[in-house]
Amino acid sequence: xxxxxxxxxxxxxxxxxxxxxxxxxxxxxxxxxxxxxxxxxxxxxxxxxxxxxxxxxxxxxxxxxxxxxxxxxxxxxxxxxxxxxxxxxxxxxxxxxxxxxxxxxxxxxxxxxxxxxxxxxxxxxxxxxxxxxxxxxxxxxxxxxxxxxxxxxxxxxxxxxxxxxxxxxxxxxxxxxxxxxxxxxxxxxxxxxxx
Ligand SMILES: C[S@@+](CC[C@H](N)C(=O)[O-])C[C@H]1O[C@@H](n2cnc3c(N)ncnc32)[C@H](O)[C@@H]1O
Numbered sequence: 453x454x455x456x457x458x459x460x461x462x463x464x465x466x467x468x469x470x471x472x473x474x475x476x477x478x479x480x481x482x483x484x485x486x487x488x489x490x491x492x493x494x495x496x497x498x499x500x501x502x503x504x505x506x507x508x509x510x511x512x513x514x515x516x517x518x519x520x521x522x523x524x525x526x527x528x529x530x531x532x533x534x535x536x537x538x539x540x541x542x543x544x545x546x547x548x549x550x551x552x553x554x555x556x557x558x559x560x561x562x563x564x565x566x567x568x569x570x571x572x573x574x575x576x577x578x579x580x581x582x583x584x585x586x587x588x589x590x591x592x593x594x595x596x597x598x599x600x601x602x603x604x605x606x607x608x609x610x611x612x613x614x615x616x617x618x619x620x621x622x623x624x625x626x627x628x629x630x631x632x633x634x635x636x637x638x639x640x641x642x643x644x645x646x647x
Contacts (some may be wrong), residue, residue: 456568456606457522464525470503475564480509483626483638487559487590488513494558497584499548500565504530504541511539515559522547549576555584563594564636567606574617582621582643591622591641598635614639 463473470476484506493514498507501519507530511517517539519530524545534541544551548565566577585591598608614637615624622641629637 454570460523461525464523464529470529473503476503476505478505480506481563481592481594481638483628483640484509484561484563484592486626487561487592487640488515491559491590494586494589495556496559496561497553497557499560499562501530501543502526502564504533504543506561506563507541507543508533508537508539510559510561511541512537518542518544518553518557520544520546520548520551548580549573551580553584556586557584558586558589560585560589560591561593563592564606566593567595567609578618581618585622585643587643589643590625591618591639591643593639593641594636595639596635597629597637608635611637611639620644 467473488510494516496510496515496517498504498510498517498519501507501521503526504519507517507519511534519541521527522545527543527545530541530543560581566574569577581591593614595614596606596608597610611627611629618641622643624639625642626640627637
């Protein structure tokens with residue numbers, strides 16, 4: 453088990469409610485709302501879904517959602533939220549680097565999962581993402597821009613580095629550099645249509 457996995461497991465196991473989970477937000481990220489406005493239907497995948505806020509948001513906006521997290525204790529938060537909101541979501545406990553699905557997703561979201569990966573898993577992840585994202589589909593990513601000064605937690609990466617990593621298949625359509633101190637940046641990519 454990696455340090456990250458241990459940390460995530462401990463956080464969800466200890467959390468009596470969502471307010472104890474420091475990355476939990478009740479509102480979806482801005483570029484997810486933008487992607488939903490631009491798309492608004494089809495299949496969506498929430499990678500590292502956590503408490504399921506964004507999975508529920510996508511389901512409420514007409515997507516058929518698969519939500520994956522490798523900490524089984526995270527899923528009940530999302531399951532309860534989906535029940536409360538009256539939406540159906542397929543929740544799966546799995547490591548995304550080992551997850552198998554037929555793919556063809558119109559919208560893939562990863563808010564805070566990918567930036568914790570080592571180099572080997574980053575490459576695996578990219579291959580999987582590209583095999584799952586439909587032509588013309590959107591990929592929304594939330595990723596640390598700056599690393600912690602003491603080297604704790606996910607490594608930050610600059611915009612160019614992220615953009616190059618997913619090129620040429622994915623084209624960046626919008627980017628937000630957060631300035632509120634959390635240093636998590638938002639990216640909205642689109643997969644180019646094949647000629
Ligand atoms: C910072 S949290 C963000 C959760 C959620 N996306 C949100 O915005 O509230 C990152 C999540 O990714 C999950 N995660 C990390 N690595 C993963 C992996 N390899 N496979 C599946 N889930 C993973 C963690 O368990 C955690 O729930």
